[in-house]
Structures are given as C-alpha cells and as structure tokens.
Amino acid sequence: MLIGAMNHPGNDVVAEIEWMSEMGLEFLDLTLEPPAAASWRADPNAIRDALRRHGMQVIGHTAFYLPMASAFEDIRRASVCELRRCLEIFSIVGARWMNIHPDRHAPMHDRRFFIEQNIRSFQELLPEARRVGVGLMIENLPGDYNSAPQLGELLDPLPELGLHLDIGHANLQVPFNTTEEILMAYGSRLRHVHLHDNKGGYADLHLPLGAGTLDLHRAVRALRRCGYDGTITLEVFTPDRHYLAYSRDVLRSIWEEEAPVEQHVSARG
Numbered sequence: 066m067l068i069g070a071m072n073h074p075g076n077d078v079v080a081e082i083e084w085m086s087e088m089g090l091e092f093l094d095l096t097l098e099p100p101a102a103a104s105w106r107a108d109p110n111a112i113r114d115a116l117r118r119h120g121m122q123v124i125g126h127t128a129f130y131l132p133m134a135s136a137f138e139d140i141r142r143a144s145v146c147e148l149r150r151c152l153e154i155f156s157i158v159g160a161r162w163m164n165i166h167p168d169r170h171a172p173m174h175d176r177r178f179f180i181e182q183n184i185r186s187f188q189e190l191l192p193e194a195r196r197v198g199v200g201l202m203i204e205n206l207p208g209d210y211n212s213a214p215q216l217g218e219l220l221d222p223l224p225e226l227g228l229h230l231d232i233g234h235a236n237l238q239v240p241f242n243t244t245e246e247i248l249m250a251y252g253s254r255l256r257h258v259h260l261h262d263n264k265g266g267y268a269d270l271h272l273p274l275g276a277g278t279l280d281l282h283r284a285v286r287a288l289r290r291c292g293y294d295g296t297i298t299l300e301v302f303t304p305d306r307h308y309l310a311y312s313r314d315v316l317r318s319i320w321e322e323e324a325p326v327e328q329h330v331s332a333r334g
C-alpha cells in the first residue's frame with residue numbers, strides 16, 4: 066500500500082512534489098486544476114522529472130466541477146475536450162489511472178438524463194484513454210453517486226471504468242458509511258482510494274484522520290478484505306502539514322493492525 070497526497074491547485078506542482086517527498090509520501094495525486102495546476106499551465110516534463118528524481122509514483126485527478134453531463138451540448142463537449150487534454154498530460158507524467166467526478170448538474174432534467182449524458186462523455190473519452198494507456202475511474206460523491214446501485218448506473222454499462230473509492234465521501238448524507246456496500250459490489254474494480262475524516266451529515270470537512278467520527282479500522286478492514294494493496298491519498302486539507310504527517314502515521318499503523326488473519330496463520334505454519 067502506498068500513501069500519497071494531492072497538490073494544492075493554487076501552488077506550483079513541482080514545489081508541491083518537493084515537500085511531499087520530504088515528508089516521505091510515496092506518490093502524488095496530481096490534480097490538474099486552475100489556477101496554478103491547470104492542464105494548460107502544468108509542465109508535464111518537469112513534473113515527470115521531479116517525480117523520477119524523488120522516486121514517487123503518480124495518480125491522475127481532474128477538477129470536480131467539470132460539467133460533463135451538461136444539458137448545453139457545447140459545454141458538455143468542452144468538458145470532454147478538457148478531460149482529453151488531462152489524459153495526454155497524465156500519460157506523459159506516467160499515471161496509469163485518471164479520476165473523474167460524475168456530473169449531476171442538469172436542472173429541469175431527471176436523473177436518467179444526466180446519467181446518459183455522463184455515459185456519452187465517457188464513451189467519447191474511452192478511445193483516447195486506450196490510446197494513451199491511462200484508464201478512467203469514477204469517484205463516489207455524496208448525494209447522487211454514493212451507493213452501490215447509484216455507482217452501478219455508470220459502472221455496469223461501462224465495464225472498462227475503474228472504481229475510485231472516497232471513504233470520507235462514503236460517510237456523508239447516508240445512514241451508514243457505504244464503503245462496505247460499495248466494495249462488496251465493485252471491490253474487484255477498485256483502482257484508487259481517498260481517505261479523510263468528517264462527522265457525517267452534509268459537511269465534507271476533509272479532517273485529519275481521527276478528528277471526525279469515521280470508523281477507520283472498519284474501513285481499512287474492508288479494503289484489506291477485498292485484497293486491495295494500492296494507492297491511498299490522504300485528502301487532509303489543513304494548512305498545517307503536521308496533521309497530514311500525523312494522518313500518515315495513523316493510516317500506516319491501522320493498515321498493519323488490520324492485516325488479514327490468514328497472513329498471520331500462514332506466517333506461523
């Protein structure tokens with residue numbers, strides 16, 4: 066399992082890589098967002114070189130507010146155009162997967178409409194994703210895409226799409242954390258994880274681990290039970306980086322504590 070963090074879109078990406086490496090983080094969750102990390106401003110060669118210099122891996126992340134299901138056709142197409150440019154950059158920096166936030170902002174339309182608009186946009190992106198060798202994965206979001214059936218509306222018709230599970234989001238606007246339910250249905254398609262704490266309800270607080278009410282042991286156990294051993298981004302958004310370093314240590318120790326029982330048994334005998 067690798068632990069990483071996301072660059073702040075207001076800062077220079079290479080400078081962000083420098084402090085992450087000093088903290089001992091193992092990968093960059095590269096979000097390509099304006100103002101400083103926009104796809105048309107970021108220098109993919111400089112980012113790739115900095116990652117190599119520090120021996121860090123990379124995951125692709127895109128802006129959460131791209132209207133890829135817009136009822137305005139030109140705006141939907143512009144979103145697809147932007148996501149294509151992100152794919153190009155991620156292929157240069159060496160990412161294998163790019164995250165996408167499914168869209169739902171189509172007032173006056175029903176759910177069926179925006180689901181179909183998302184599917185259209187994904188179908189337009191997939192040939193480019195194959196060409197550059199970067200897979201697409203969708204992130205669960207509070208409200209419209211936070212349960213197995215809701216995510217299934219996109220994952221079932223598009224078998225190439227990977228799952229990007231945000232365990233903090235899975236704790237919001239739900240009667241119980243949906244991590245286990247989502248992994249039960251789509252754990253075999255899990256490609257990346259976001260982890261941060263909150264207090265349930267509606268506020269997406271992105272707190273350090275342990276500062277909210279999320280059952281971290283239970284979430285990590287669910288990940289380990291489905292055999293996951295990939296990248297986990299600590300999406301802890303606090304200006305003081307001590308909270309991020311602390312969260313890294315918390316995650317590392319819970320990950321060890323929750324090692325599957327079979328491993329202990331086979332180690333002994």
Ligand SMILES: [Zn+2]
Pocket residue numbers: 204231259300
């Ligand atoms: Zn997230």
